[in-house]
Amino acid sequence: MAELLQFVFSGLTVGAIYALVALGFTLIYNASDIINFAQGEFVMLGGMTTVFVALAGVPLPLAALIAVIVTTAVGFALHRFAIDPARGASPVAGIMITIGASVFLRGLAQIVFDKRFHSLPPLFGSDPIQIGGAAILPQSFVVLGGAAIIVVLLRLLVDRTMLGKAVIATAANRLAARLIGVNTRHIVDFSFAVSAAIGAIAGILVTPITLTSYDVGTLLALKGFAAAMLGGIGSAPGAVIGGLLIGMTEALSAGYLSSNYKDAVAFLIILVVLVAMPHGLLGRVKVERV
């Protein structure tokens, strides 16, 4: 029993990380139909910038704030200077630009930062909490909490603010949104900036568990993307559920089946779910009208 609980805790820890990364894909997709492959690099920038600014002597909370601001600026710049100029192109061109951006940011990070691994101190200490014979780190709860708060904030944004309504309008029909006076370019700028901020916060919260380095973004983006799709792209709660599901599958497979194939089992489950539910778990079913 304690064993199962330990596996569940591991699944929650890893799943929360994926969930937090997956949330970053949601907003950009909602506003512009683009899958941002540079999202992993936003996570990396959050963690690495904090580490390096702190190494320069700045107190940690301020370093974290600076990191979020810097990453937000990068996200904004990515849209304004790279994606917006290619506005009329097919979505695939947009995705390719984000892939180019991810390579660019990774290459830049190697020069500006370094190629080693770094860590950040956990928020509430590193002593594990004992529950039912299994041990979980406090930071895991921090990550879960962070994901939950972001989901709530995104919901509030969409439901309660004009800005959020404008995002939904832009996503539904860009031309129509422009016709009613929404500055769609600013809206998509905004969504990139916010997604970058979410990525940076994710990076800062997960680094105490995952450690960070200039290429931590690649694998996280992959799993985060898969989680977002599993949950139904565009749905924030879906992203969280997708992330937790993948994390749990990995942990339980590692524990009970074979640690070699835990990733394979997770992806097999994703394939099975998608074949059965082609719009993901909570995705909006798009009705194609002719």
Added chain:
Amino acid sequence: MRAWQSITASAVFALCALLSTSPVSAQIKIGAVLSVTGPASFLGDPEKKTLEIYVDEINAKGGVNGQKLQLIVYDDAANADTARTFATRLVEEDKVVAVVGGSTTGATLAMIPVFEEAQIPFISLAGAVQIIEPVRKWVFKTPHTDRMACEKIFADLKSRNLTTIALISGTDAFGKSMRDQCVAVASKAGITIATEETYGPRDSDMTPQLTNIKNKAGVQAVVNPGFGQGPAIVTRNYKQLAITLPLYQSHGVASKQFIELAGPAAEGVRLPAAAILIADKLPANDPQKPVVVNYTKTYQDRTKQAVSTFGGHAYDGLMILVQAMERAKSTDAAKVRDEIEKTKGFVGTGGIVNMSPTDHMGLDLSAFHMLEITNGDWTLIPGT
């Protein structure tokens, strides 16, 4: 439309086909294909920096046999394909006389046929024992083999009367190769492997695997073949699960950074490492002391980063090559190769090297010291 497509495509193609080549000069060209970026940049970056620093130093002192050295470095990003292409480039385009490189075993194995066919000496910086076993005429290596690391760890286990162990290894090439070697030498060393687990090199949580190990009866110690950040996370998870069995890490994490990353969980962890890690703690009469102290100081002054064992391997490789060239009084490939093979008593950062026609690495188990982490620093276990 179709015609223009064809014409523009041909034009672009022709344009791209015109590559620049490196300029011809009267210097001694040494090639290096290293994993400066990518998953093995942990290895390749210090190696590149070391080679650059010491080529400068040698040139400042007048070069080799009166000629300056020219270092040509390519980055294979740990991709065996890319390494192979760069190896061909070094041989065909840059026309190097010798190569020090191959940060990873995969890249090294991919490049060996190119250098063997071109008949130029190749000193590899990768760990697996297959590189020098069977002995290949033109191929040498400086790092300790993963088999030696296993043997050293097992010897230490035996001395503490621990004979039943669990392995938890990374599924990357380094982890897998060392795990295979440990399995191969276990019975001869009197060690039984009770259970095994693996983890992906970029995983963030190994508690399921460690829980399985913790629950396996009879396990007396745990060995973790792996490198990069994985072992640090394994060590942290070890403490999180309050596992008190002795934990052994591999020489792949032999760096101060491991202690920083693993934090207080690193207390009591043991691993085999070269003298470079405990440079200042070596007894004054240790022949390696001046070499490692000097290298550490130079590297840290010039790069403002902590010294790395992998950089040390590159230093050894370069110095062995340069000394061979000096002894041969020429850069003729065959003569240099013969001299490399005759390297005796070379004091490097990895140990004292004595090569022979049947041993193209030249290190024995005394090149490894068993270290334990106490109070956040390395301590040498006496007599190892």
Added chain:
Amino acid sequence: MSVRALLQSRWLPALAVTAIVVLLPLLFPSMYYYRVAALVFIFALAVVGLNLLMGFAGQVSLGHAGFLGIGAYAVAIGPVHFGLPSWLCLLAGAAISGAVAFMVGRPILRLKGHYLAVATLGFGLLVAIVLTNEAGWTGGPDGMNVPTLALFGWRARGSSTWYWIAGLTFVVGFLLARNLMESPTGRALQAIHDSEIAACVLGINVASKKLTIFIISAVYASVAGSYLALFNGLVTPDVAGFLRSIELVAMVVLGGMGSIFGSLVGAVVLVVLPQGLTIFHEYEQALLGLIVMVFMIFLRRGIVPSLAASFAGWRK
């Protein structure tokens, strides 16, 4: 035939490609160039297949390197573990890839857009994981040696030999692809790309056509993978990895989706450019990313279609 007629004939692309393959070696000062060019043609072959899937049929595949891997390991495992001749294993690899494409494609081609992308991503990763873990068969993460291709005593070794093999296979693949695109199947695929529902209404069996093109693109990739393994003499699980899949997609998009010629250009850019960028050392990766972004911003339909459109406009 007058020059104008030649330029406008349907055979121009075929002639151009054959001319490139035949005349290019005149520019090569050393074996290194043969090697790079051979790699270009090998990847271009895989890219042509992927372009059929992505550019013409409009289906995204983020796991295509999985088929590259199946082809590559077929010519490694077959000879080493079963003693079969390499050419037979190459064909077997292609057949296996086709079969796998059939089995995997049936369920997942029902998915649309990004969901299909994730499903193919999962497929590619599964192949890579199996190749890495089944060390007994595949040699694990360090890979395994691939015996040289031998046919009736002649051994295919060396960069120049493989240049010709890859180049000529590419010409054949190129012609077949163009032929396919101008056939009724090709027209059906373009109809599907434009609007699946309209195509359905016209009586096109959408699912079957999509599956057909998926299988064809898998076979192209498998042959390319086998060539890569035979050429290098060594194969590692990276050949089926995620980064490799992204590279293939990038080649398709950069060269021009829907342009078979663009496949070649895309392969040239992503194989040759890193070689040229080595002079920038530390900045190589950042520059590569920057160049990809710039290409996509200014030549957003891909290099060949965008340049061709601007030339054609210029002429007027």
